[in-house]
Amino acid sequence: MTLEFRSVIDQMLATPNRPARSTPPPIRLSQNEMPWEPTGVIVEAMEKAARATHRYPDYHRTAARTAIAAAMGLDVERIAIDNGSGSLLHGLARLVCEPGVHGVYCWPSFEAYPAALALAGAESTPVALAEDGAMDLSAMASALRTDTRIVYLCNPNNPTGGLVGVDGIRAFLREIPSHVLVVLDEAYREFVTSEPFEATTALLEEFRNLVILRTLSKSHGLAGVRAGYAVTTPRTAEALRRTSVGFALNSIAEAAVIAAFSPEGQRVAAERVATIVSERARMEDALRAAGVSFLPSQSNFLFLQGDAADLLARFEAQGVLARPFPHAGGVRVTVGLPAENDAALAALR
Incomplete structure (x- = not known):
C-alpha cells in the first residue's frame, strides 16, 4: 500500500523554486530582507x-x-x-x-x-x-x-x-x-x-x-x-x-x-530602519510622479497594482527580483539600497 498523508497536506503551498543564479547577480527585492549584513x-x-x-x-x-x-x-x-x-x-x-x-x-x-x-x-x-x-x-x-x-x-x-x-x-x-x-x-x-x-x-x-x-x-x-x-x-x-x-x-x-x-545593536537597527523609511518615501513620490498605481505602505516594501506578469517582466529586464501576487492583483517589491531602488523605479518608467 502507498503511504497516505493527512488530506490537509495536499492543501499546503509548495516551496517556491528559487531562480537560477545569473551573471551579474540579480537585485534581490523579493523577500523583504534588509540589504545590509548584520552589524559588527x-x-x-x-x-x-x-x-x-x-x-x-x-x-x-x-x-x-x-x-x-x-x-x-x-x-x-x-x-x-x-x-x-x-x-x-x-x-x-x-x-x-x-x-x-x-x-x-x-x-x-x-x-x-x-x-x-x-x-x-x-x-x-x-x-x-x-x-x-x-x-x-x-x-x-x-x-x-x-x-x-x-x-x-x-x-x-x-x-x-x-x-x-x-x-x-x-x-x-x-x-x-x-x-x-x-x-x-x-x-x-x-x-x-x-x-x-x-x-x-x-x-x-x-x-x-x-x-x-x-x-x-x-x-x-x-x-x-x-x-x-x-x-x-x-x-x-x-x-x-x-x-x-x-x-x-x-x-x-x-x-x-x-x-x-x-544598545549598540538597537542603535544600528534604528539607523538602518530610518534609511529604509526614507527610501520608501522617495520611491512613493517617484511612483506618484510616474503615474504608477501602488498602495501606500507602512512597511519595508511596496505593493504595485497591475498585471503581475507584466510588472514582473519589467523588473526582470532591469535585473530586479520582485515577488508576484497574481491573486492580489500586483507585485510586491522590497525597499532596498538607493541604487537598487533606482533600478526598480527604472523598470516602471
Whole structure:
C-alpha cells in the first residue's frame, strides 16, 4: 500500500523554486530582507557562540528572553522566543485549535496563517482586505463564530503594507469575546511611522487574550538566523515555551538575539530602519510622479497594482527580483539600497 498523508497536506503551498543564479547577480527585492549584513556586534557574538557549539544551547532561552524583556521594559515571563515568528504562530494555533474549532485571518496576507490553522485541524475563514490594503477589522469581527478560537491580524499587512492604527486594534479587541486568542503579527512594526513604535505594547495590559509577534528577520537583518518572539501574558508565554520544540533556538541565534537587543545593536537597527523609511518615501513620490498605481505602505516594501506578469517582466529586464501576487492583483517589491531602488523605479518608467 502507498503511504497516505493527512488530506490537509495536499492543501499546503509548495516551496517556491528559487531562480537560477545569473551573471551579474540579480537585485534581490523579493523577500523583504534588509540589504545590509548584520552589524559588527552581532557578527562578533555569533562567531564567539560558534566556538561553543559542541554544547547544547539554553533550553529555556533565558538570556535571550531577558534581553528582549529589558529592551521592552517588560517582565521576562511575558516573553517566548522561537525559531522565527512563523514557528510561534504555528505554536499558537496548536495551543487553542483542534478539529471542530474555527479561526479567522485577513486575505491576501501571510500564507502561514491558513497553513497553521489547517495543520491544527481547525476550519478557517479568510476575510478580504480594505481598499487601502489594511485589514478590514469590522468584516473580521463579523466572520467570528461561536466556535472561533483564534484570529490572526497582520499589521502592517504583508504583502500590501496597509496599517490599522492602535485605536482600531483596541476597538476590535473590545468587540470580540475574551476567549478568542488574537495574534497581532507585527513583523514589520519597526517601519511604521504613523504612530509610536510602542503604541501597541500598551494593549497587553488591557487584553489578556492578545499576543504580539515580532521578528529579528527584518529590522535587525537576521532573516537567515531564524529568531522571533512573542509578547503576551505569562500564562500564554509559558504555554508556548512548554510546547516548543526543545533547543529550537540554536546557540548562535541566541547570541545574535542578545547582541541585537544591546544598545549598540538597537542603535544600528534604528539607523538602518530610518534609511529604509526614507527610501520608501522617495520611491512613493517617484511612483506618484510616474503615474504608477501602488498602495501606500507602512512597511519595508511596496505593493504595485497591475498585471503581475507584466510588472514582473519589467523588473526582470532591469535585473530586479520582485515577488508576484497574481491573486492580489500586483507585485510586491522590497525597499532596498538607493541604487537598487533606482533600478526598480527604472523598470516602471
